[in-house]
Amino acid sequence: MVTDWICTTFVAISISDNQVDSVKPNPEQMYLISSCLVGINCRYNGTSTNIANLKKMVETGKAIALCPEVMVGLPTPRESCEIKKNPKKVVISESGVDFTEYFVKGAEETLRICREKNITKAILQSRSPSCGYGKIYDGNFRGKLVKGNGITADLLNKNGIEITTEDEWLNK
Numbered sequence: 001m002v003t004d005w006i007c008t009t010f011v012a013i014s015i016s017d018n019q020v021d022s023v024k025p026n027p028e029q030m031y032l033i034s035s036c037l038v039g040i041n042c043r044y045n046g047t048s049t050n051i052a053n054l055k056k057m058v059e060t061g062k063a064i065a066l067c068p069e070v071m072v073g074l075p076t077p078r079e080s081c082e083i084k085k086n087p088k089k090v091v092i093s094e095s096g097v098d099f100t101e102y103f104v105k106g107a108e109e110t111l112r113i114c115r116e117k118n119i120t121k122a123i124l125q126s127r128s129p130s131c132g133y134g135k136i137y138d139g140n141f142r143g144k145l146v147k148g149n150g151i152t153a154d155l156l157n158k159n160g161i162e163i164t165t166e167d168e169w170l171n172k
């Protein structure tokens with residue numbers, strides 16, 4: 001089943017890269033964190049950042065880390081994608097491939113996991129076509145930001161999950 005496969009992928013990412021699932025979650029204080037903020041190399045270009053206090057939250061069971069894109073089977077490294085209004089919202093790679101279906105599936109699965117784990121707050125990577133919140137790239141691959149949310153951030157936000165970007169978190 002697709003769901004079983006997705007869950008297996010989610011666990012595999014966590015355990016193999018960071019042992020994040022080895023800590024029992026505390027449902028009362030659960031956050032979701034973009035995996036690429038805690039040292040998991042899941043960005044399109046195979047990189048990550050490692051923000052010590054966010055990683056600590058994962059290690060102490062106050063958060064889970066996941067990547068909506070890798071969770072649904074997109075490889076790392078992968079092509080860079082941006083959201084374009086065409087006129088419908090689509091996620092397009094730099095070479096013009098439509099990845100919208102993957103990004104929507106990743107968002108839905110992320111929401112399902114948040115609900116299952118009583119997660120009401122998320123700390124997400126800025127500007128990403130999945131995790132970006134408030135500002136994203138304009139869809140023309142020229143580094144220009146516009147108002148908007150990534151596909152996952154938008155779905156979480158519409159379902160009552162409070163989102164903070166890592167930029168906001170670091171500047172608190």
Ligand code: SF4
Pocket residue numbers: 034035036037042043044066067068069070125128130131132
């Ligand atoms: S920003 Fe989100 S989708 Fe992109 S690599 Fe990080 S966790 Fe994955």
